[in-house]
Amino acid sequence: MITREDIRELAHFHSDGHENCAISFYFEPRTPLDKSHREEAILVKDLVRNALHDVEKQGKNGGVKADLDRILILAENLHGNQARAKAVFACASRHFWREFDLPAQLPGTQLFVNRRFHMKPLAQVLGAQPWLWVALVDREKARFFDLRLDELRERTGLFHTPAVDQPLRNGHVKYQGGHAQRRIQDDALHHFKAVAEHLREALEKGICEKLIIGCHDTNWHNFESHLHPYVMERLLGRFSTDVSRITNDQIKEQAGRLWRDSIDRRRHELVGEVLDQARSNGRGVTGLRRVLRSLELGEVQTLLVGEGFSHAAVECTGCGHLDAHMVHYCAACGRGTRELEDAMDAIIPIAIRRDIELFYVKDDPAFDSAGNIAALLRFRSDQSNGHALSVAS
Numbered sequence: 001m002i003t004r005e006d007i008r009e010l011a012h013f014h015s016d017g018h019e020n021c022a023i024s025f026y027f028e029p030r031t032p033l034d035k036s037h038r039e040e041a042i043l044v045k046d047l048v049r050n051a052l053h054d055v056e057k058q059g060k061n062g063g064v065k066a067d068l069d070r071i072l073i074l075a076e077n078l079h080g081n082q083a084r085a086k087a088v089f090a091c092a093s094r095h096f097w098r099e100f101d102l103p104a105q106l107p108g109t110q111l112f113v114n115r116r117f118h119m120k121p122l123a124q125v126l127g128a129q130p131w132l133w134v135a136l137v138d139r140e141k142a143r144f145f146d147l148r149l150d151e152l153r154e155r156t157g158l159f160h161t162p163a164v165d166q167p168l169r170n171g172h173v174k175y176q177g178g179h180a181q182r183r184i185q186d187d188a189l190h191h192f193k194a195v196a197e198h199l200r201e202a203l204e205k206g207i208c209e210k211l212i213i214g215c216h217d218t219n220w221h222n223f224e225s226h227l228h229p230y231v232m233e234r235l236l237g238r239f240s241t242d243v244s245r246i247t248n249d250q251i252k253e254q255a256g257r258l259w260r261d262s263i264d265r266r267r268h269e270l271v272g273e274v275l276d277q278a279r280s281n282g283r284g285v286t287g288l289r290r291v292l293r294s295l296e297l298g299e300v301q302t303l304l305v306g307e308g309f310s311h312a313a314v315e316c317t318g319c320g321h322l323d324a325h326m327v328h329y330c331a332a333c334g335r336g337t338r339e340l341e342d343a344m345d346a347i348i349p350i351a352i353r354r355d356i357e358l359f360y361v362k363d364d365p366a367f368d369s370a371g372n373i374a375a376l377l378r379f380r381s382d383q384s385n386g387h388a389l390s391v392a393s
Helices: 004-012 038-057 064-076 120-126 178-204 217-224 229-233 248-279 288-296 344-353 365-369
Strands: 022-027 084-091 096-103 110-114 132-137 141-148 151-154 210-215 235-239 284-286 300-306 313-316 337-340 357-361 373-377
Touching (some): 004 096, 004 344, 022 038, 038 064, 064 096, 084 120, 096 120, 120 344, 120 357, 132 178, 132 248, 141 178, 151 248, 178 217, 178 229, 210 217, 248 284, 248 300, 248 357, 248 365, 248 373, 284 288, 300 344, 300 365
Parallel strands (some): 210 235, 300 357
Antiparallel strands (some): 022 110, 084 096, 132 141, 141 151, 284 373, 300 373, 313 337
16 A cells, blocks of 8 residues: 655756656456457557667666666556556655555556656546545444555554453342343443544544445434544544454445545545635635745645646746746756646645645536636635736736
């Protein structure tokens, strides 16, 4: 499972000087035309040959050939990995090699050689996925699962064993009738309180960011009453289940449905909000130039990008300033610039390093007409400074 630390490591990577030595390889499995799976290997060989040709034209490869040869060997054995996609990030000159299994949701098998890792396909798969917990709760036990990129991993649970009534010497039970029933109810309430507190602590400590709960309808009211408002704010949904009988596949199916529903609602709300805020000169900006400016000022809270958005830009070789205008010299420091085929190659690592929420938007005409890229801001520096600065269109 790819972790937050893995993603940050990739986002911070930057090759030295002007040398292109950062390799990003994405393998998306597909239904083979024959049992030999040779078409996948042939595709990878073509990608490797083209990449090596492009690097050799620059007169140096920074150890790229060694990494590409290793990717070829890896690709030969990927035919048994049909249920999962694969991502590889490598730089031989820095002794860097990372492999990750991913859900088979990549746009295709691709290979990139650049100064930084190409993270756009990875960001499209991850989207705005939080670090998600699924909690299964009944009157006697609670099971906790990490759910990330279609991988489900169970954590240590909480289990309550009801006390057993001890018979007295005359053979009667110590608690009878209503007393026994009340004790069973009290035991369940204490268990629900302990589970609710465990969830609150996990969220406050950052062990998880969002939560989905599986709990039978007959228990939900009593359990819900103990959940802290902080937990309820981060609860994406609840499904009814028998905790003892549900399978891992059923957990993934139920939680995945609730997650997709919640993210669709959130995306729709954010698009409406950012467009409204931009129109009113509030906490919203649209278009690449305005988004780049807000990123540079540290204003961005949430970034929204059209699924097929791509735009050339330039990057300063000195200060790293990004500009949507294809200028030869940096407007900020005067140093020379280098061309970026896609501005998102630089924007996505910035968003990851700064914990900016990232959403991909698909099939939204209003968003498309607004430039296909937008940002919801934490603040506007021009307004917080007490005066408005005009931004060129």
